[in-house]
Amino acid sequence: MKRFLVPSLFVLLLSACGSEPVMPEVGTPEPETEIPEKVNQAAGSSTEAMDSEEKQKDLYAYFMEDGTIAKYKGEGNEYAALTLRTTYLPEGHIAVYEDNGGTVTLRVYRFKDAQVELVKEEPEFYEEYTPTAEELQALKPISLYYQLPIAVGGAVKGMAVIQTDAQVETPYRNFDGAILLEQTGEDGAMLRSYFVKEFGEVKREFRMTEGEEEYIVTSSLESIE
Known part of the structure; x- marks a missing residue:
């Protein structure tokens, strides 16, 4: 597998091939070299194409590879154990099937410019x-x-x-440089999620306090096929 589970930026080197240079005679001024317009245009197009490819890699970085099946260990709830299957679709789309043992939810994402949109979500x-x-x-x-x-x-x-730059532990492995997300509800319940380049979401954590007891549910990456 790559790694959506994520790709780093590469330094792009652009080289052009030409004929072997001819050394000028001693005392003769070396003529200025002009780059034909067509060569300039070709170099620009090549650079733009490579930049576009790198941007595309970065967009896909938080999803797993086509055909990947990832399993998550669940704790705290019978539906916390998850199986996620990733399938690449045409026209810059990805489908992720999430099975929690009770239902399968399909989510479809679209890659456009510098963003990813959720365009379909269907349970059952x-x-x-x-x-x-x-x-x-x-x-x-x-x-x-x-x-x-x-x-x-x-x-x-x-x-x-x-x-x-968060650190997160999972049964699969420990990760550095994770993106930590948080959301707190009006009732004080907190949802946390950890994303890692080349893997995508590696852990979910739900915390809620009732009286003196804290209720915790986690789904943590355990294996990848």
Whole structure:
């Protein structure tokens, strides 16, 4: 697997090939070299294409690879154990099937410019989603999933970005440089989520206090196939 579970930025080197240079005679001024316009245009197009490719990699960085099946250990609730299956679709879309043992929810995301949008969310989905390109393009955005660059003060899936260098432990492995998200409800209940480049979401945590007891439910990455 890569890693959506995430890709770092690469330094782009652009080189051009030409004929072997001819040394000028002693005492003769070396003529100025002019780069043909077509060569300039080609170099610019190549650079733009590589920049676009790197941006695309960064957008996909918080999703797992096509065909990946990730299992999450659940604690605190019978539906906390999860299985997520990722499938790449045409026209810059990804489908994620989330199975919590009680139902399967399909979520479809669209990659556009520097952001990812949630364009379909359907619970009780037990089939394989095989839309046409036209059907995918017809889907209307539901919400913004995330936008690059992800920074403190921003949001991912509607949750506030608290840290971009957090540490998180999971049964699969321990991660550094995780993005920590938090959301607190009116009742004081807190939802936390950890995202890691090349893996995507690696842990969810729900905390709620009732009286003197704290109720905690977690789903933590355990294996990847």
